[in-house]
Amino acid sequence: MRIRYLKVLRDLTSDYGKNFMLVLAIAIGVFGIGVILGGYSVITREMKKNYMGTIPASATLEMRDSIPKELMESVRSFPGIKDAERHATIVARMKVGEKWYPLLLFVVDDFNDMRTNKFNRISGALEPPSKTMLVERTALVMMQAKEGDNIVIKTPNGNPAEVKISGIVHDPGLAPAWQEQAGYAYIALSTLEQLGENPEFDQLRILVDANNMSAPHIRQKASELADALNKHGHFVEEIQVPPPGKHPHQGQMNAVLTIFIVFSFLTLILGSILVATSMQTLMVKHVRQIGIMKTIGATSGQITGIYFFMMILICLVAMLFVPPSHAAASLLYNQVAALLNLEITDRSIPVIVPIIQVIAGISIPLFHFEMFFVIVQDW
Incomplete structure (x- = not known):
């Protein structure tokens, strides 16, 4: 051997x-x-x-007019709807040096009770005070800024104004800012008004309570909700259903x-x-x-x-x-x-x-x- x-x-x-x-x-x-x-x-x-940790919305209903707060309880109690939240997205511009770049402003109804499309706090304020904003971490490079700096922002109907960065967050549902060549920021409704825009929410984000990974089921429930809203004078212009459970x-x-x-x-x-x-x-x-x-x-x-x-x-x-x-x-x-x-x-x-x-x-x-x-x- x-x-x-x-x-x-x-x-x-x-x-x-x-x-x-x-x-x-x-x-x-x-x-x-x-x-x-x-x-x-x-x-x-x-x-x-x-x-999935962000609790992505099953569907988003684009409304013709502003969504009143008292409507939310009716939406949340609608058959097949697990939860709902008001949102608004404004395509603004930000000044970096001598150039202007796109800036997506996400208007949050209640930073202390976010129900869909959540983000993770990294530093600074969890709820941005008036005339301040939270910035997605990848956008800092685009802005050439850091927490505490002021950024000049111009909304479609407003004049250029300085807004302070009061906190940094991480939103896994967004592509890096350098890929989109745009900034991402989160503001309160009062800040939106100070920037010259109407203080209103025109996006209704919903979560369905069953078969939430089935796009046809989600679209069916969103359509049923849209029909009910239309009958009561809250007109839905568009229904957006992203691929369930899939990163963009x-x-x-x-x-x-x-x-x-x-x-x-x-x-x-x-x-x-x-x-x-x-x-x-x-x-x-x-x-x-x-x-x-x-x-x-x-x-x-x-x-x-x-x-x-x-x-x-x-x-x-x-x-x-x-x-x-x-x-x-x-x-x-x-x-x-x-x-x-x-x-x-x-x-x-x-x-x-x-x-x-x-x-x-x-x-x-x-x-x-x-x-x-x-x-x-x-x-």
């Missing part, structure tokens, strides 16, 4: 160059799968957690990561080809040794066991690349998180990822191991 192990050790050390190439070929495939699948699993999990940029993310996954499996195929080539090269040297071992009485099973053990050792060495691949995966999902304005709260990679890596790392060489078995049987 010791002689077999000694042969394996000498085979591995005497031709370390070819054996190293064999290890490298397996490791390339294992590493690529770990990076892509690890990054993909973390991003998809965190994207859903970030976005999930489609782009899936497309990019799908391409990466395809490339990772192409890398795995390349590794398989390299393994086959390396094993064929290795066979040239060992064909004669197999013949000698059979001549002195070694059985086919014993010889196959020797090379099988050697291949397992090579696979185990290649598995050392599994942990580094997870570290590289963190670089991937951190970059994607920055592109999607996400906050990674759980960096753990699912157990299924290293399991897939180990299976792939062992399967590649064992798939080609049959060539050794055929040669052993032929002698």
